[in-house]
Amino acid sequence: MTFEWYISDYLAEFDARNVEFVNYREGCLMTGVQCLFEATGLEYYKNFIVRFGEKYVSDDGMIKGFDVDDYNVDRIRAGTVLFFLLNETGDLCYKKAIDIIMDNLRSYPRTSEGSFWHKSVYPYQVWLDGLYMAQPFYLLYDNAFENCANYNDIVEQFKLVRKYMFCEEKKLYHHAWDEKRALSWADKETGRSPNFWLRAIGWWLMALVDCYDLIKEEAYDHRRVLQDLLNETVSGLMPYREKGSGMFYQLVDLADVEGNYLETSGSAMVAYSLLKGSRNGMLLPEKYAPIAKEILLSIQANMLPWNNGFLSLQNICGGAGLGTHPEQGRYRDGSVAYYLAEKIVPDNLHGAAALFMAYAEYLKSCKLRDDLI
Numbered sequence: 001m002t003f004e005w006y007i008s009d010y011l012a013e014f015d016a017r018n019v020e021f022v023n024y025r026e027g028c029l030m031t032g033v034q035c036l037f038e039a040t041g042l043e044y045y046k047n048f049i050v051r052f053g054e055k056y057v058s059d060d061g062m063i064k065g066f067d068v069d070d071y072n073v074d075r076i077r078a079g080t081v082l083f084f085l086l087n088e089t090g091d092l093c094y095k096k097a098i099d100i101i102m103d104n105l106r107s108y109p110r111t112s113e114g115s116f117w118h119k120s121v122y123p124y125q126v127w128l129d130g131l132y133m134a135q136p137f138y139l140l141y142d143n144a145f146e147n148c149a150n151y152n153d154i155v156e157q158f159k160l161v162r163k164y165m166f167c168e169e170k171k172l173y174h175h176a177w178d179e180k181r182a183l184s185w186a187d188k189e190t191g192r193s194p195n196f197w198l199r200a201i202g203w204w205l206m207a208l209v210d211c212y213d214l215i216k217e218e219a220y221d222h223r224r225v226l227q228d229l230l231n232e233t234v235s236g237l238m239p240y241r242e243k244g245s246g247m248f249y250q251l252v253d254l255a256d257v258e259g260n261y262l263e264t265s266g267s268a269m270v271a272y273s274l275l276k277g278s279r280n281g282m283l284l285p286e287k288y289a290p291i292a293k294e295i296l297l298s299i300q301a302n303m304l305p306w307n308n309g310f311l312s313l314q315n316i317c318g319g320a321g322l323g324t325h326p327e328q329g330r331y332r333d334g335s336v337a338y339y340l341a342e343k344i345v346p347d348n349l350h351g352a353a354a355l356f357m358a359y360a361e362y363l364k365s366c367k368l369r370d371d372l373i
Contacts, residue, residue, distance in 0.1 A: 021065020027078030032356025061096025171236025202269025
C-alpha cells in the first residue's frame with residue numbers, strides 16, 4: 001500500500017496545479033498514470049488522463065505551450081498520451097494535436113547520418129534522453145497512420161547512438177554526443193560528453209523496452225536490434241549496482257567520489273526497464289526481475305519517508321544537461337562537479353513518473369505483491 005498511498009496523494013496535488021505549459025515531465029507523469037490504468041483497470045487513472053487532456057489540449061489541437069516552430073524533442077514526449085486520449089474519448093482534437101506534433105517531427109533537424117538533434121538550441125547534439133522523448137511517439141504514429149513505413153529510420157537512430165555514445169571500456173553510455181565537436185564539453189576526438197549520468201541511461205533503457213513493444217512482431221529484425229541493445233546495456237550496467245540497496249549512483253561509475261549519491265529516478269527507470277524487459281521477452285526474467293524488485297523495495301524502505309503526514313520521495317536529481325541552459329543562461333560543462341552540484345529535489349516529476357511506471361510494471365508482472373506494502 002505504500003506506493004499506492006504516495007501515488008494517490010501525488011496525483012491529488014498534481015490535479016490541482018495549472019501549469020503554464022506542458023513539457024516532457026508532465027508527459028512522463030501521464031505515461032506513468034496510463035501504465036497504472038493498464039495494470040489495474042481502475043477508472044480513476046483513465047479519468048485523470050482525460051481531465052489532463054481537457055485542461056491542456058484545445059479544440060484546435062494545440063497543446064498548451066507547444067510551439068510549432070520550436071524543435072525540441074522534450075516537447076514531443078507529451079504527445080504519446082494523445083493516442084490514449086483519442087482511443088478512449090474519440091475526440092478529434094487529439095488527432096489534430098497528434099498531427100501537429102508529427103508535422104513538427106517531419107521537418108525536425110538531424111545530424112548528417114539522420115539522428116534528431118536534441119533541440120534546435122543544441123545543434124548537431126544527440127542526448128540519450130532524446131530517444132525516449134521522440135521515438136515512442138514516432139512509432140505510435142507510424143503504426144497508426146503510416147503502415148510502419150518508418151521502422152528503418154527509427155531503429156537506425158538507436159544504432160547511431162550505440163555507434164557514437166557507447167563506451168567499450170566502461171560498458172556504459174555517455175550522456176551526450178556532439179557531431180561537430182564544437183562544445184567545450186565534447187571530447188575533440190569522440191564528440192562525447194565526459195560522464196555517465198544515471199537518468200540519461202534510464203531514459204535510454206525505457207526507450208528500448210517501450211519501442212520494442214510498439215514494433216510489430218513480424219518486424220523481427222528491428223525488434224532484435226533493440227533486444228540486443230537492451231541486453232548489452234543491462235549487462236554493462238549491473239556491475240555498478242550498490243551492494244546494499246541494488247540502486248545506482250547519480251554518476252554511475254563513481255561510487256566513491258565524495259558527494260555522489262544513490263539517485264531515485266534513474267534507479268526506478270532501471271527497475272521499470274528490467275521488469276518490462278523480463279515480461280515482454282527481451283530479458284531473462286529469472287535473472288533480472290528479482291533485481292528490479294530489490295530496487296523497488298529499496299526505494300520503498302529508504303527513499304519514501306513520511307514527512308508532515310505525507311510520503312515524500314527523496315534523492316531525485318532536479319535536472320541535468322549540457323551547454324548553456326536556455327532559460328537560466330548558465331553553462332553546464334558535464335564535469336563530475338557539475339552533476340553533483342545539481343539540486344536534489346524531493347517529489348520531482350521525474351522521480352514520481354518513473355516510480356509510477358516501475359510500480360505499474362511490477363503489478364503487471366507479479367500477481368502476488370505482499371512484499372510491497
